[in-house]
Amino acid sequence: MFEKFEKTLYIQYTNRIFINLIRRTRIAGKNKKAFFRLHPPQHRYTTRIGPLAQGLEHRPYKDLTQKKPYLILCVASIREAAVPGSNPGWTNKFVECWTVTFQILFYQGLRLYLFVNLDSILVLVDGFRAVIGILFGLFALAIYWKVRNDSDLAMSSFQLNKEEIKQDYRIILYANIMMVFALVAHILGAMNIIGLLTGSILRTVYIAVIAFVLIRWVRNFR
Amino acid sequence: MGEKLPMIELEILFGVVNLLIYLPAIYFTHRILQHLEEDGDVASAMFFIKKDAEKTFRISAILVALVLVGEVFIYGSHFRGDVYLGIGYALVTIASLGVLYWVKTLTSVTANPSETKE
Numbered sequence: 538m539f540e541k542f543e544k545t546l547y548i549q550y551t552n553r554i555f556i557n558l559i560r561r562t563r564i565a566g567k568n569k570k571a572f573f574r575l576h577p578p579q580h581r582y583t584t585r586i587g588p589l590a591q592g593l594e595h596r597p598y599k600d601l602t603q604k605k606p607y608l609i610l611c612v613a614s615i616r617e618a619a620v621p622g623s624n625p626g627w628t629n630k631f632v633e634c635w636t637v638t639f640q641i642l643f644y645q646g647l648r649l650y651l652f653v654n655l656d657s658i659l660v661l662v663d664g665f666r667a668v669i670g671i672l673f674g675l676f677a678l679a680i681y682w683k684v685r686n687d688s689d690l691a692m693s694s695f696q697l698n699k700e701e702i703k704q705d706y707r708i709i710l711y712a713n714i715m716m717v718f719a720l721v722a723h724i725l726g727a728m729n730i731i732g733l734l735t736g737s738i739l740r741t742v743y744i745a746v747i748a749f750v751l752i753r754w755v756r757n758f759r
Numbered sequence: 760m761g762e763k764l765p766m767i768e769l770e771i772l773f774g775v776v777n778l779l780i781y782l783p784a785i786y787f788t789h790r791i792l793q794h795l796e797e798d799g800d801v802a803s804a805m806f807f808i809k810k811d812a813e814k815t816f817r818i819s820a821i822l823v824a825l826v827l828v829g830e831v832f833i834y835g836s837h838f839r840g841d842v843y844l845g846i847g848y849a850l851v852t853i854a855s856l857g858v859l860y861w862v863k864t865l866t867s868v869t870a871n872p873s874e875t876k877e
Contacts, residue, residue, distance in 0.1 A: 673826055675827065680822065684816055703796075
C-alpha cells in the first residue's frame with residue numbers, strides 16, 4: 538500500500554519536474570549554461586518530498602536546511618543579475634530567478650507552510666509533552682515511593698472519597714479512549730506530518746490529563 | 760546516534776502496539792468504574808491490597824514513570840536522529856504497559872476486595 542502511495546507521489550512529482558524543465562527550457566532559450574547553473578539538482582526536488590515519499594527517513598528539522606541552498610541560489614542569481622554588463626546572460630538569469638522565486642512563493646508555498654510550519658509545531662508539541670512527561674513521571678515515582686514506604690497497605694493514606702475516585706477514573710477512561718484516537722491518527726498519519734501532529738497533540742493532552750489526576754492523588758497523600 | 764531507521768514501520772509499529780495496550784486498559788478502567796457504580800468502593804478496596812498486589816502496583820508505577828525518559832528521547836530525536844525516536848517510542852510503550860498493569864491490578868483488587876483482605 539505504501540509503495541503504491543510512494544510511487545504515485547513520485548510520478549506526480551516527476552511530472553511536475555518535467556513541466557518545470559519544459560518551462561525553464563523555454564525561458565532560458567539557448568543559454569544552456571545559465572539553465573544548468575540555475576536549475577537546482579534533482580535530488581533537491583526529491584528530498585523536498587522526502588518526508589512523504591521516503592517514509593520520514595529524516596526528521597523535520599532537516600527540511601529547513603534542505604531548502605537553504607535553493608534560496609541561496611536564488612539570492613546569488615539576483616546579486617549577479619543586479620550587475621548589468623558584467624554578465625551577458627543576466628536577463629535570462631533574472632527571468633530564471635524570477636521563475637524560481639515564483640515557484641517558491643506559489644508552487645512551493647503550500648508545501649513550505651505544511652512542512653516547515655507544521656514541523657516546527659511538531660517540535661514544539663513534542664517539547665511541551667517532554668516537559669509534561671517529566672512531571673508525569675515524577676508524580677508516578679512519588680506514588681511509587683509512597684506505596685514503598687507504607688509497609689502496611691498500599692494507598693492506605695488515600696484521602697479521596699468515592700465520588701472523587703469515580704471522577705478520576707472516569708477522566709482516566711475518557712483519556713484512554715482519546716489515546717486510542719491519538720494512536721489511530723498516528724497510524725493513519727504515519728506517512729504525513731498532519732497525522733503525526735494530530736497524534737502528537739492528542740498524546741500531549743492525554744499525558745496532561747493523567748498528570749492532572751496523579752497530581753490530585755499525590756496531593757491527597759497524608 | 761544518527762542512524763536511520765525504517766521510520767514508517769516504526770511509527771506504525773508504535774501505534775499498533777500501543778493500541779493493543781490501550782484497548783484492554785479501557786476495558787479495565789471501565790470495570791473499575793462499573794464496580795464503583797455498583798456501590799463498590801475503590802478507596803476502601805485499596806486498603807485490602809495485599810503485599811503481592813502492592814508489589815505489582817509499585818512495579819506499574821515504575822513502568823509509568825518511564826514516560827519521563829521516553830518523552831525526552833522523542834523530543835531529542837528532532838535533534839539527534841532516528842535512533843532516539845526508536846528508544847523514546849520503546850520507553851513510552853513500556854510506560855503504556857505500566858498503565859495497563861496499573862488498572863489491571865486495581866481491577867483485580869476492586870473486583871474481589873473480600874478475597875484480598877488480610
